Amino acid sequence: MKRSFQPTSPTRILAIDDDADVLSAYQAIFSMGTAETTIANTLDKLLGTPQTECKTEPPPPLSSLFELSTINSGEKGFQMLTEASREGRPYSVVYLDMRIPPGWDGLKTAEMIRSVDQTVRIILITAYSDYSMTAIRSRIGVDFHFLNKPVDKKELLQLTQMLVDQWNQFNELQFYREQLENQVSDLRNQVAEMDEEEKKLNQLARTDALTGVCNRLVLEERFKEAQIRVNRSPKMLGILLLDLDKFKEVNDTEGHHVGDAFLIETAKRLVQEVRQSDVVIRLGGDEFCILAEGLTEDGVTILIQRLRMSLESSFIFEDKNYLIHCSIGYTLALSGTETLETLMKQADQSMYEEKRRKR
Numbered sequence: 001m002k003r004s005f006q007p008t009s010p011t012r013i014l015a016i017d018d019d020a021d022v023l024s025a026y027q028a029i030f031s032m033g034t035a036e037t038t039i040a041n042t043l044d045k046l047l048g049t050p051q052t053e054c055k056t057e058p059p060p061p062l063s064s065l066f067e068l069s070t071i072n073s074g075e076k077g078f079q080m081l082t083e084a085s086r087e088g089r090p091y092s093v094v095y096l097d098m099r100i101p102p103g104w105d106g107l108k109t110a111e112m113i114r115s116v117d118q119t120v121r122i123i124l125i126t127a128y129s130d131y132s133m134t135a136i137r138s139r140i141g142v143d144f145h146f147l148n149k150p151v152d153k154k155e156l157l158q159l160t161q162m163l164v165d166q167w168n169q170f171n172e173l174q175f176y177r178e179q180l181e182n183q184v185s186d187l188r189n190q191v192a193e194m195d196e197e198e199k200k201l202n203q204l205a206r207t208d209a210l211t212g213v214c215n216r217l218v219l220e221e222r223f224k225e226a227q228i229r230v231n232r233s234p235k236m237l238g239i240l241l242l243d244l245d246k247f248k249e250v251n252d253t254e255g256h257h258v259g260d261a262f263l264i265e266t267a268k269r270l271v272q273e274v275r276q277s278d279v280v281i282r283l284g285g286d287e288f289c290i291l292a293e294g295l296t297e298d299g300v301t302i303l304i305q306r307l308r309m310s311l312e313s314s315f316i317f318e319d320k321n322y323l324i325h326c327s328i329g330y331t332l333a334l335s336g337t338e339t340l341e342t343l344m345k346q347a348d349q350s351m352y353e354e355k356r357r358k359r
Contacts, residue, residue, distance in 0.1 A: 010067040011164050012089065016077035016109060017097040017125070023070040026095065029153055030068045031061075066160075074100050074109030082116050091120055092167040093160055098126035107131055110140045119170055121163035123147055208282040210260060211267035219281045219289060223340045226293050230333055237333040238295040240304070241347040245325040245358070247286040261317040262286075266324055269310045274303075289344075295332060304328050327354045 015026045069091075071077045077094070084090050094113060098106035107130075110122050122140070127149040129136075136144070145159060208215045230237040244250075244262060251259040263286065270280045270288060278292040292303065307328065314321045329351025331343050 010063075010065050011093075011167075012067045012069065012084065012091045013093045013095065013160065014077060014081060014084075014091045015068060015070045015095040016072075016074060016100065016106075017070075017095070018072050018100045019097070020072070022097070023072065025151075026068060026070060029062070029156070030066050031063050062157075072100075074104030074106065074112075078104075078109060078112045078116075081113055081120070085117055090117065093121045093123065093163050095123050095125055095156075098124055098129060098131075105130070107136060107139060110144065114140050119167060121145070121167055123159065123163070125149060125151060208267075211264050211282050213267045213271065213280045213282050213288075215281060216283055218279060219283075219291060220340065222279050222291055226291065227333070229293065235294040235296060235299075238290075238292045238300050238303075238330055239333075239343045239347045240290040240292065240300070240307075240328060240330045241283075241344070241351045242288050242290075242307070242326045242328040243351065244286040245327060245355070258317060258322070259286075262322065262324060265315050265317075266311060266326070269324075270307065273306050273310045289347075297332070300330055300332065304330065327351050327358065329354060 013030075015023055017023055017026075069080060071080055074096075077096075081091055081094070094110075096106045096110055096113075100106060100109065104112070106124060106126070110124065113120060113122065122144045123146070124136075124144055125147045145163070147156060147159065206215060206218050207213070226237050244266065247259065247262065250262060263282070266286075266288065267280065267282060270290065274280060274290055274292065277294070278290055281289040281291065283289050290307075292300075295303070308326070311324045311326055314323050316322075329347045329349065331346035331350060333343055
């Protein structure tokens with residue numbers, strides 16, 4: 001559910017002044033006054049807008065709208081403001097006397113406040129200034145206001161209300177900006193998750209579920225790529241086909257789970273023996289294919305011998321020794337113009353010639 005911005009209520013104001021009488025005056029204003037002195041009311045009076053005579057509820061007391069805190073030193077005021085921000089109950093407006101002996105003066109205090117809170121509205125209150133406007137702006141920026149002592153109650157409340165409205169508007173914008181950034185971040189995460197899911201699905205579509213090696217789709221893709229490269233090399237592209245001898249008997253006598261173990265072990269040993277650039281593919285059933293680039297006649301003979309030695313060593317499954325026997329056929333692409341279908345047929349014929357010799 002989308003959250004909406006809720007202004008801080010009551011609005012928190014911090015008054016910093018070494019004069020106890022001034023602090024008492026602030027407290028009196030916010031404890032006894034009402035909220036009738038607003039920007040809208042002031043504009044109505046200045047413009048002469050007629051007031052309706054209908055009966056309305058009396059304006060609420062200022063104490064219900066504003067929470068005033070007072071302190072008599074800049075250092076303590078800075079500490080209060082820092083703690084309030086840390087607790088998530090920040091001050092909206094600070095009344096700050098320019099001369100607060102001893103310790104930090106008003107400008108030093110304002111400078112420290114700005115270092116931890118960039119949004120709080122600062123009203124500098126003084127009967128005189130020890131600093132030029134240029135000096136003040138160079139230390140705390142341009143976001144501050146002046147009121148002269150003695151402070152007029154209405155002027156103070158009007159300025160306070162204006163600054164509170166600005167503070168709420170700024171924080172509302174920040175609130176919705178953060179919401180928008182969170183939504184954008186969520187969308188990016190969703191897109192990333194979808195991309196990752198797509199990669200997984202793509203990988204599944206290209207992988208044999210039982211053995212984890214590539215499937216026929218990858219064979220077709222890699223063959224097209226290799227066919228382009230073989231034209232640029234004196235070496236040849238080789239396709240090796242192999243299937244397991246008497247695999248049906250294994251399934252029938254030992255059970256399909258043992259047959260699956262044969263297929264998994266065969267795929268594992270094939271992957272271990274070929275180069276990283278070669279591709280092992282399960283075509284289906286007990287039939288496997290190896291696509292190998294950069295071969296020579298001698299090289300393919302050596303590769304086949306290595307595969308036989310690896311495959312025909314025993315393996316243990318469910319505390320029983322098994323031997324894998326296979327037939328291997330191969331063909332080499334000599335010109336780079338042969339189709340995959342043609343090469344597969346040639347390798348298949350080579351493999352079945354070996355099977356006939358074993359009978």
